[in-house]
Amino acid sequence: MLELAILGLLMDHDLHGYDIRGQIRDRLGLFSNTSFGAIYPALNRLEREGLIESVTATVTKVSSVATGSLSGERAAMRARRGAVALGRRGRKAYRITDLGRREFAERLSDPATMDDTRNFTVRMALARFLTPSVRVGLLEYRRTSLQQRLREITSTLNDASLDSYARSVMEHAARGVELDLKWISDLLARESSSDITTPTLAQEAN
C-alpha cells in the first residue's frame, strides 16, 4: 500500500521522502502520518527494483521561493549553497521510471485486499489513473462488501444483547457504512453521467 501510494504521488511530480509523508496524508486521505522508518526503506526498495530513480538536481521547492522579500544576490547564494548540500547529505528527490509507471498501473488495478478501507481510499484518491471500467469495477466490488457488512451489523443490532455503549458503537458503525455506501453511489452516478458525454448510439436513435 505504501509503495502504491508513493508511485501514485510520483506520477505527478518528483518528490523527496520528507515531502511524500505530508502528501500521503494530505492528498491520499489517510488519518495518521506514515513514519519515515517506513518511507525511506520503501524508496530504496523501489529504486532497487528500478521503479523509481533518484534525481539529485531538479527539486525546486515552490513554497520557499515564493517569499519574495530577499535580494537577488541572497537568492543566488542560497541556490548555490543548496546545490552543494545535495552532494553531501541533502535532499534526494525521486522520479518514477517508465517501468514504474507500468507497474503502478498494474498494482492500482489489482483488486486484491480491497476489503481494507485504507487500501480502497488510496485507490480512489488515485482513481484518475484507472480506466473507467476498472474504476466502476472497484466501486461495485466495494459496494458489495459494504452492503454485506451493513447486513451483518444490522442483524447483530437486532439479535445480540448489547449494553448501551456497545450498541452505540454498532449503531455508529452502521451509520459509517451507510455514509460510505452513499459516497460509492455518488461516485458511480458520476461515472455513468460522464458516459453521456460520448454518446455514439444515442444520436443514431433519434
Next chain:
Amino acid sequence: MLELAILGLLMDHDLHGYDIRGQIRDRLGLFSNTSFGAIYPALNRLEREGLIESVTATVTKVSSVATGSLSGERAAMRARRGAVALGRRGRKAYRITDLGRREFAERLSDPATMDDTRNFTVRMALARFLTPSVRVGLLEYRRTSLQQRLREITSTLNDASLDSYARSVMEHAARGVELDLKWISDLLARESSSDITTPTLAQEAN
C-alpha cells in the same frame, strides 16, 4: 488491542478462542475478522501472565442446546461425548482471573494510542467498565484530535489542487470525521444528562 478486546469479552462470559473471533466482530464493532493466528497465541500469552485461566468443563453453548427436537437420551450421550472430547483436543474455554480484571481496568483507562480509530472503537464498546470521569476524559481527548484532523482536511481542501477523485476522497474523509464528532457529542451529552440524576447542588441553588 487484541488482548484488551479478549479481556473485555471475558468480563461477561467464559469463551473459547473460536467464539472470541466472532464476538470481536459482532460486539466490538471491528470490520474484519481477526485471524486465529493472532487469537490463540494471545490467549496463551494471557494465560502465561495469569490474566486468564482455561476451564475445561463449563462451556455449554447456548445456541446448540436450544434445538429442542432431540430425546433426553441423545442429549445425555452428546454431553458425555462432549466431556470426553475436551480432554483430547476439543474446546478450551478461558475465564478471566481477578488479576486479569484488575489489569483490564488499567489497560482500558490508559489513554495511550487513542488516536487510532480501532483502539477508540474497542474502548467505547467496553466503556461501561469505565468510571464516568475516565469515560468523559477519553471522549474529550478523542474529540480534540478529531477536531484537529477536520481542520487539517478542511485546509487541504481549500489550499491543495486536487483532481476530482482525490478531492472526493478528502471531502468524504471530512464527512466521516464530522459523523464521528457528532457521535462523540451525543455520547458526551448522554454522560452529562445522567449526571443530573444526582443533583446535590442544583437544589441548594433554589
Next chain:
DNA sequence: GTCATCATGTAAGCCGTTACATGATTGC
C-alpha cells in the same frame, strides 16, 4: 460415510512503528 463447520494450534513473513543517530537550512 462424507462434507461443512467447529475448533486449536504453529511458522513464516509482511508491513508497519518507535527509538535512535546524524546532519543541513532557515528564522530570529
Next chain:
DNA sequence: GCAATCATGTAACGGCTTACATGATGAC
C-alpha cells in the same frame, strides 16, 4: 549563534495475516 524545522537513514521490535497442519462434531 541558537532553536526549530527540514531531511535522511538504521535497528529493533510489534502485531497482525497467510499458509499450513490437525482433529472433532453434526447434518444429511
